[in-house]
Amino acid sequence: MTLPLLGPVSLTGFQHIFWLLFFLVVVAGLIGLYVAAQLARRRRLQQFANTELLDSVAPHRPSPWRHAPAALLAISLLLCTIALAGPTYDQRLPRNRAVVMLAIDVSQSMKATDVEPSRLAAAQEASKKFVDELTPGINLGVIAYAGTATVMVSPTTNRDASRRAIDNLQVADRTATGEAIFTALSSISTVGAVIGGGDTPPPARIVLFSDGKETVPNNPDNPKGAFTAARTAKDQGVPISTISFGTKNGSVEVNDERVPVPVDDEMMRKIAQLSGGESYTASNIDELNKVYATLQDQIGYETVRGEATTGWLRLAALTAALAAVASLLVNRRLPL
Known part of the structure; x- marks a missing residue:
């Protein structure tokens, strides 16, 4: 007070x-x-x-x-x-050197309409809101991943670039979650080497957004698998906050057939646990916005001891x- x-x-x-x-x-x-x-x-x-x-x-x-x-x-x-x-008191200060990589799943299952208007469209809307409200001094990067992972925007404080990247997301086949995490770690390492203002690397976080389990490779414990990548993130001091988005009733149309694509919360929880991060779930746009608001509060500010x-x-x-x-x-x- x-x-x-x-x-x-x-x-x-x-x-x-x-x-x-x-x-x-x-x-x-x-x-x-x-x-x-x-x-x-x-x-x-x-x-x-x-x-x-x-x-x-x-x-x-x-x-x-x-x-x-x-x-x-x-x-x-x-x-x-x-x-x-x-006497001392805790004060919350906006972060200025932190790096956040937002990795968004764009696999075919993201076309499911169990979340209106679709999982991907809802993810785009909520993610842009998250970008707009994130502390201005944080370096934000955007990764889109399906069968491969692509850095849409390298970590930067330019929010317009991040918004444009999210608007341009397109669905593709398969889900390589492990590759997305390794790609995010590589971007964090690169930008951490050039950001000044401290004797230690800037604090970093990966926000992993997905609706399903990894399909490439088949075993998440493989060298390029999601669980292996999560352990690597833990070793590098980069926690992963996972967001499982969708419902158990999701489905997409493939060759005139309805294929069920239920959300996989278990894998996302395991990734967060192995990395030392937190896992969240959301089944609609309102819940997703609340999750992003919680992450913004955690990521955007740090608590320091003041006199x-x-x-x-x-x-x-x-x-x-x-x-x-x-x-x-x-x-x-x-x-x-």
């Missing part, structure tokens, strides 16, 4: 937990001394004053508001204690000032 003029006063941890505990004990001791002083004062009053005469001479008891300045001062000390302990000392110090100073004002108004003197 950020307050105007005060700065961030959120709290997720401390840099110096020892000082926090030490000064908390000190503040607790001061509060205890104040309470003990008030009790001692009351005992002295009861010892040397006639309570019946006191009731007639001073029928109005002191207002409990007389303790407000001391309470505010104690709160100020607590806030100072938090500030001295080095919040200044905000807590300012809040402590403000509370101390309120304690002084309250003391002048209630007790007609500054708190000592």
Whole structure:
């Protein structure tokens, strides 16, 4: 949380937990001394004053508001204690060096109309929305894959190029998921070598969009298979976020015959698991948009630990000032 003029006063941890505990004990001791002083004062009053005469001479008891300045001062000390302990807060910052490869399946099964108007048309619409909303500083590349994988757009911050590539997607035969992943890894490696701004390669992610299982090669554990590629991605520190799109009732027409093309969630989940990524499913355009929105939030921003000392110090100073004002108004003197 950020307050105007005060700065961030959120709290997720401390840099110096020892000082926090030490000064908390000190503040607790001061509060205890104040309470003990008030009790001692009351005992002295009861010892040397006639309570019946006191009731007639001073029928109005002191207002409990007389303790407000001391309470505010104690709160100020607590806030100072938090500030001295080095409070930290989590802040979300847009990524600028990240690389994202969007690999879209354009096999014949993407012509299925179980998702209106078709799986491919819905994928194009949602993917362009994802491109438009992705953090501007991210380098985005687009790959289309069927029997082979083609880099439509190398990683770039030019969103118009990515949109045009998605508009031009055309279906083809077979599904080489492993080749698509290896192609994405190659593009990431190439652009990572030329992107500056850090001592380490830029963070990267592959978003793999498909509706069915790999058909080339037949075994996903082959050297060029999807599972082998997913393990390679894990070794290179590139997680794969998979999106399974479609329903179990999908079908396409081949030579005047209806051929069922049910979505294959299991393979996509295994690819994500092997790579250290996450898997998502969507059976309509609305669900797909929600998946892309989730990915945009994960990919487009990073959470870093920030220092919040200044905000807590300012809040402590403000509370101390309120304690002084309250003391002048209630007790007609500054708190000592």
